[in-house]
Amino acid sequence: MATTNQNTVTQTFPVLGMTCASCASSAESIVTHQEGVVSASVNYATGNLIVEFLSNVTNAEKIRKAVQGVGYDLLIEDESKQQESLEVIHEKKFKQLKNKTLWAVILSLPVVIIGMFFMDMPYGNEIMWAFSTPVVLWLGRDFFINAWKQAKHRKANMDTLVALSTGIAYIFSVFNMLFAGFWHQRGLHAHVYFEAAAVIIAFILLGKLLEEKAKGNTSSAIKKLMGLQPKTVIVIQADNTEKQTAIENVKVDDVILVKPGEKIAVDGMVISGSSYVDESMLSGEPVPILKKENEKVFAGTINQKGGFQFKAVKVGKETMLAQIIKMVQDAQGSKAPVQKLVDKVAGIFVPVVMGIALLSFIVWMIFGGDNAIVQGLLAAVTVLVIACPCALGLATPTAIMVGVGKGAEQGTLIKDAESLELAKKVNAIILDKTGTITEGRPQVTGIQWLNNDDSKKYILFSIEKQSEHPLAEAVVKYLDKVNSTSLTNFDSITGKGAKADQNNETYFVGNKKLLFENNISIPEELQQQANEWSKLSKTVIWFSDSKQALSVIAISDKIKKTSAQAIKEMQDMGIDLYMLTGDNEATARAIAEQTGIKHYKAEVLPQHKADFVKELQEEGKTVAMVGDGINDSTALATADVSIAMGKGSDIAMDVAKMTIISSDLTKIPQAVKLSKQTVATIKQNLFWAFIYNLIGIPIAAGILYPINGFLLNPMIAGAAMAMSSVSVVSNSLRLKWKKVI
Known part of the structure; x- marks a missing residue:
């Protein structure tokens, strides 16, 4: 590997063809050992390779060939074209997977029906063979290919387990069907397990389909950011x-x-x-x-x-927008790949299962007596069949599906298992102000007329209707039922307001500076009201004729009705709350006081929000970021749990892992409680899946035979496998009827 004593180039390339975290490890390892490469990192969560290399020693094409050598590929197009190409590839892959899953389910159904209810029908085995063969050998071929890739690198994952269990069940069934006499001569019945092989493939393909569907979010978020230009x-x-x-x-x-x-x-x-x-x-x-x-x-x-x-x-x-895009990509890429528990366990579980199967065969060969070979083979196959990953594979996705569905019913869209798992651990929440705590748009919150005389409000409405000033829209909306009048000599005064004539009188709408420049007096009652509103950090504008102010108007971004209640509820749960806003200090302080927030920062730029998230994470906190704008996207991508407001920007919702459809902050504590219930269900599912294997595998190996002569029939093992899956799904469905309290 080269050193850094020469000029290096750092580039990011999407890696294609990865199916698990072990694939990322293999791709990273092969790139790291290429001549001229200084460092390489492959992130399975984002699907990207970040590589630093000496441009005079190697190039992107050489790195691509090395990656292709271990069964993957690199997309080395220009960054501007990468996102489009990735979306096309993702869409094509999703369609292929969808077709595979659909056909696997269709072809597996008759196999299951015959295997469970019509085992003795004429040519039943041959029909099951005909239906299960395309499922295992064609629709499930990727499991065998990926398992072989892992084996070449001395690794194992869920694909290895699927390939072993389905492959052994299929081959054993074909042998039993074609050479049934081999077993009959020994006084045994030749069972087939075509339904087990086909159903495993169908179940796992369904899980892969759900996973692939969730994958395109990052690229679409970045594409939308790029679309702002x-x-x-x-x-x-x-x-x-x-x-x-x-x-x-x-x-x-x-x-x-x-x-x-x-x-x-x-x-x-x-x-x-x-x-x-x-x-x-x-x-x-x-x-x-x-x-x-x-x-x-x-x-x-x-x-x-x-x-x-x-x-x-x-x-x-170099532009600010490009920097935001880069920060979002970096923040997403900096997260460690989320390797599901079943994948981690498979690395140990698969070799252990293979070892137990082999050991049981050897023990039977030594101590099995007359039928040692037959009993040993049956025991080994039974171990591999009963170790089928269905229960393990269903443990997490079924609970997640129910949890996500329940969240959607309550108005919270949850994108993945990681955010559900982490939400229960959140002890610090950062809230954006505008659009999150507040409504996110300027509104007239008060208007006071001199001597309560509002007879000239139609003139105020007419001037503001012609004005280009952004605050004018708030006034127009507030006075929307007032009839307008014709004006003459309308003039927009940049940075101050506007003026117009009506019936030989000039009227002004704008800030205090506009009134002073035109020698317009301000009555004391209006000035007192303006001072009170200013203390609350509201924007004050004036309406006057050519002599004196006629009214004063307060405009501000209103706090949502449920914000204070939600903030109190989260604080009661022991969560530290922080408000970050790009607004001024006075406004930030006023909002914090009105909502009960103890910690806040004003005049914060987008990159500073992400930096603050990192500061809290370095203190050991699990941080949730809640925002609604493009300016929040970097911080959302950096946080452990990211929550977007449904009425905010599409980009914030794409980057965030949770979206609150109603933009109601009270949904956040609900999401935390739902997280606790869902994670508890996942743990229960995994417990039962593991207990099933811990008890079932030794029995399948024949551990009870010396005690009471009991040998587990492979067919019973297949039924037990099915029951374990049913128990996991049933436990997940219980979550649906639990109350979120």
Whole structure:
């Protein structure tokens, strides 16, 4: 392996064809030992290889060939095309798996019916053979291929267990069917186990299908983030002509024109014009920000009604949006691969089962007497049949399916087993403010008229209806039943408000600075009300004629009705709560006081939210992040448990492992309690699955024979295997009727 004394290149490539964590380990090992590779890490959870290599010694194509040599593949396309290719591959794989599962179930049904109820029907064995052969040898061929790959690297997983149990059951059944006389001469009946082989394949394929369905979420989230950047921009040429240019061709110092309603393509500096820009994807705050000359603009943010020109300062991977995308990818990739308990156990369980089967055959050969070979073979096969992974394989997914279904009924969408498992351990929750604790949009929370005279409210409504200021929309919505009137000489005053004439009188709507500049007096009763609202961190705007203020209006982002109750409930559960917001200190303090939150931070940028998550994790806390915006996506990806508000951005919901459809915070403590119940059910299922094997395997090997002469028939072993699966499924269904308390 090369050292780092020369210039190195670090790249990320999707790895194709992995089916378990052992595959990731194999791919990582082969890449690490390639000449010129400094370091390599394969994450099964994200399906990515991060490799640092010496560009003058090796390249991506050589690394790809090494990975292909152990049965996998690398996608080495440009990053811009990777996501599209991955989605196509995922969709194709999902369709293939869906077809395989459907056919496996269809072909297995008649085998089960004949094997359980019509064993003695004419040509029953031959019919079962005909139906089970395509299931085992064609639809289940990947299990045998993957088991062989693992064997070559001296490893074992669930595929090994499936291949062994189905392969032995199938071969043994074929032998018994074709050479039934071999057993009849020895006074034994030739049983077949085609139904066991076919049903195992069908069950495991169904589990794989559910797993594959959950896999595409990360790539779709990243794709949506990338979709925030427009594909083309209008660049102003040296001769002042406009030219439409592809985003990848934009260079630093290019002058770009942004029209009303367009997305800003790259980071830059405004050089002419002005407009309000919606930067909620960065700050999470709902009020658009005025951008004028010499002010910064960022890729992915949305221009409102004005137009302006700006000079490109950062392009490509250097933009703020690109950095957010990179941070989300890194945060997701930094998590250790979640290796299911059954996969971990299989690494020990499979060799142990094989050893017991072989040992039982040897013991029978030595001490078995006249029928030693026959009894030894039967004992070995019975051990392998009874060690079928159905109960183990069903233990987790059935409980998860019921738990996820119950969560959905209660308004919480849960994406995977990992988040359900970790939710019960959460002892620190970070809450975004806007859209999570609050409604997420500016609303008029109060209006006071001078001497309670609101006769001029139709003029206020008419001015605000024409205004481009983002707060004007809140006023218009509040006064939506008021009739408008015609105005003359309307003028929008940048950064201050607007004015208009009506019946030879001039009226103003805006901030206090606008009133002072026009020598407009403010009556004491209105000023006192404005001071009270300001203490509560509400935005105050004024409405006046040319002489004095006529009313004062308070606008703020209202706290949701259930937020305070939910926060108290979570604190009563012993969970530490933290509020992080991009808003100012005064607003953050006011919200914290009103909701009972003890810890908060104001003016926090997206990357700082993720850093704070890491700080709490380093303190040993299991952290849940709750947010609704693109600005929360990095922190959501970094947290142990990520929860998105259903009324928030699609990207936040894609990155998060849980989504609260109603955006009601009281669903969070419910989700924690559901987690506890589901995990308890999984543990019960695994207990019964393991106990079944711990008791069943020794009996199958013939441990009771010296004591009472009992030998377990392979057919009974198959029935016991089926009963273990039924018991696991039944226990999972109990969860459905439990109350979440």
